[in-house]
């Protein structure tokens with residue numbers, strides 16, 4: 475499983491990239507708004523993180539989504555355009571994929587949505603985990619269903635350049651979500667900075683390190 479950071483914060487991206495485990499970044503309008511960024515600066519902001527970025531279209535019709543997608547894809551060769559899983563989004567995804575522009579279909583909650591996204595040519599599909607938990611449903615069970623269903627088929631004829639679709643576990647809120655996503659075989663987990671940090675921490679690691687350091691001090695003073 476690869477790790478993406480779910481953020482638009484450049485400092486967080488820089489810090490997490492220095493840990494050596496980061497394979498990409500996902501953003502969304504909420505995350506960009508949280509940085510205090512303005513619309514006029516959006517393309518520049520994306521360019522600054524375009525080494526690792528996927529950028530989301532906020533348009534609602536297929537033509538507008540395709541137009542946004544083309545603009546975003548022109549910012550850098552490795553931009554992935556995020557498109558919501560809805561009818562207009564499917565149609566736009568089909569068009570963008572046919573132009574060789576990779577799409578991440580986001581706000582995906584069900585198996586039929588995921589299959590349709592893959593059929594439309596999505597390069598990535600993002601089933602949301604935490605938002606199911608928010609409404610007292612089991613987000614991890616839903617993610618497991620999506621991974622199992624997609625695994626039954628070969629979608630390589632639908633996507634960009636024969637590349638097969640990858641599942642991004644999204645709306646990840648805890649190391650438990652990350653662990654379960656990995657056990658299910660999710661290709662990627664996109665994780666907020668604070669959660670990614672928690673993923674490397676464990677009290678037994680801290681305790682062990684503490685006692686190693688104390689014992690080493692004894693050796694030095696012996």
Ligand code: E4P
Nearest residue numbers: 480500501502605644645646
């Ligand atoms: C995914 O790409 C989304 O940006 C994100 O994971 C949403 O997470 P949230 O439900 O915690 O807002």
